[in-house]
Amino acid sequence: MDRITDITRRPPDVVMRLSxxxxxxxxxxxFMRVLTRRMAGESWDFTRPIFDIDQTGVGYAVYTARGPARSYSLIAFAHDLPAAKRSDRVIADAWDATFTLFDGVPTQADIDRLAQNVPLQEAGxxxxxxxxxxxxxxxxxxxxxxxxxxxxxxQPDADQINSVGYLMRTTAVYGSGKFGAADRETIADRSELTVPFQAEMLTVYLIRTFVRDLVQHMARVEGGDKAVALDSAIAQRLGIGNSTGLGMAPFIVNHxxxxxxxxxxxxxxxxRVRRVQVATADELRMFDTLCARVAMSVGEWRSEHPVQVAKLADLHDDLRQIQAYRKTAFDGEFxxxxxxxxxxxxxxxxxxxxVASLMLEPYPDLVDGLADCxxxxxxxxxxxDGTMTVGDLxxxxxxxxxxxxxxxxxxAEHCARAWYVSAEKLEPRLGERFEEPIAAFEQPLAPARDAVSLIYDLADIADETLVATVLLDHPEHRQAVKRAQLTRVAPYGEIRDNTISAAVMPIDMLRAKLSFFxxxxxxxxSDRWVRICMYKGAPYPEDLSPETSDLWVYPTGCA
Structure with missing residues (x-):
């Protein structure tokens, strides 16, 4: 494949703006699509060895996924939750269902131990x-x-299915050592978990299967012999919802x-795709088809938040322009x-x-291997690096x-907010600096402000002075120096925006991370939490194959 080489990656100043x-x-x-491609390509086997749910919807189930080297089991606990206790807030202490992903196949003793802890979540x-x-x-x-x-x-009404898109929504999927769970370092060398957040994505994939099975179980309880199973096409259009708040936002600053x-x-x-000199008819046809399919998905996208409403209006107009462009301007090179x-x-x-996402779709050979990086x-x-000179810094x-x-x-408008950690929930929060007594508890989540403070303190220091010497006198700048030096190997590691301004929208940080999920x-x-849908359109385990494992995110038609 002929390509030109003078097309390079977009500069961080363009990409790393919050908007x-x-x-x-x-x-x-x-990460979800990376996982489904892997599971299909490696012919993972899925079983449900236990489904012990009673007439009230209370009990537990186990779903085991077996890969080439290891097995992982979702242990799901179903609860009879009073309506008054149902809440998406992080301060909730009871839920309709609770889960853990077990490393291997659990014994009854494992299940009994987890039954005493998993339903308690943070309290267990x-x-x-x-x-x-x-x-x-x-x-x-x-x-x-x-x-x-x-x-x-x-069968349920298709419009109601499409308007909501999920039967359950998670309010947290914790991993990486929280509450005693395995640290990331202990599993990072496993080939199936090397790509980030694969254990979490597997958890949600199996939760979706459990939710489908549970709703069918409750229908059989209510309807007896008259009850029917959920049509597979309708079931496929149901994902897992998720409510994500500020706890996730600092992640991309801290890592x-x-x-x-x-x-x-x-x-x-x-x-890489921009460097492709000639697109084949099949590649152009795939892009054309996916444009139409993504337009269906955008048509189902609902929000009442004024920022997202405006963005959706722009996106509908953008799709019309893309459709017009692709009819006239796809001939020729590059x-x-x-x-x-x-x-x-x-x-x-x-x-x-x-467009950036869609143009990658026809080129798995150019794109998919990058997930391993x-x-x-x-x-x-x-x-x-204490030997770096102030001039280089x-x-x-x-x-x-x-x-x-x-x-x-x-x-005030440039430092109106302060990030801190809630003493009650040990979760990040964003407060109003001049309205709440939180400044003393501020977390280092304003790297741009801290870098400017460092710049000011370096103003009268000679270029040949070593960084180590500066930090002996100004240890408060260690974090800013470290972040600056890290950009030599991580040029896209810093957000090029003010993360504590009065106008900051934490949902931009949330969306950035969730899009990679x-x-x-x-x-x-609000400006601080967002609902999303995960695995909508994905094949269930019994239908997972190399043919169904990837483009499921683009709808093919109404159920």
Missing amino acids: RLGSFHQSRLS RVSAKELTLSRANRSVRLWSHVVAALAEGR PVLFNNWIIAREEAIA PWNRLWLWAFKSLSEEGQEL MADTFEKSFRI RVILADVYGWAADIDWAA GAIHFDPR
Whole structure:
């Protein structure tokens, strides 16, 4: 395949702005799709050895996924939750269902131990044999409708299915050592878990299967012999909802190398496709088909948040422009580069980033291998380079944080917010600096402000001075120096925006991360939390195959 080589990745100054990060869409590199491709390609086997749920919907079930080297089991606990206790808030202490992903196949003793802890979530404890801890609540209206319909021997209403998109939504999927679960380092060398968040994505995939089975069980309880199973096409259109709040937002600030690896893989994939000299008829046809299919998905995307409403209006217009463009301008050389340049000039950021995802789809050979580069094995071993000169450090600071140097960081509008950790829930929070007594508890989540403070303190220090000497006198700048030096290996590790301003939208950070998970239908409920849908359209385990394992995220028609 002939390609030109002077097309490079977009610069961080363009990519790492919050408004753009908050416009990202799922892609071939999203972790859910990486997982389903792997499971299908390796012919994973799925069983349900236990489904012990009683007439009230209370009990437990086990779902085991067997790969070439290891098995993983979702242990699901179903509860009879009073309506008054159902809440998506992190302070909730009871849920419709709770889950853990067990490393291997559990014994009855394992299940008994976990039954005393998993339903308690944060109030309980799990062990290093557990990889994740999760919980979920029903979408009450749709759940009741589906149970009633199936119990009466009919299928649920397609419009209601499409308007909600899920029967349950998770409010947390914890991993990486929380509450006693296995640390990431203990499983990171497993080939099936090397790509980030694979254990969490497997948890949600199996939860979706459990939810389908549970709703059918409750319909049989209510309807007896008259009840019918959920039509497979309708079931496939149901994903798992998720409510994600501020707890996730600081992640991308606290893990600059990891986030860099996600971004640079995506940017490299885009650059590779832009370098394709000639697109085949099949490649162009795939893009054309997926444009139409994504338009169906966007048509089902609902939100009442004014920011997202405006973005959706732009996206509908962008899709019309894309459809017009692709009818006239795909002839000739380097069609994807021409599409890219046109999109950058003509579309909203939402539309531009959708084009970025869509143009990767015809090129698995160019794109999919980059998923293996998205983990981070470097940052924890990094040490500040004390031998660097102040002159060299100044160059890095100007390049990465120069945009922030002219901001008056003492002005209220530029430092209105402060990130801190809730003492009650040990979760990140964002407060109003001048309205709440939180400044003393502020977390280091304003790297641009801290970098500018470092720049000021370096102003009168000679270029040849060593960084080690500076840090002896100014140890408060260690974090800022470390982050600046990390950008030499992680150029996309820093957000090029103010994360504590009065105008900051934390949902942009949430969406950036969730897009790499593979989430769709982002629905902000405020500027600080968002609902999404996961695995909508995905094949269930019995239907998973190489043919069904990837493009499921694009709907093919109404159920």
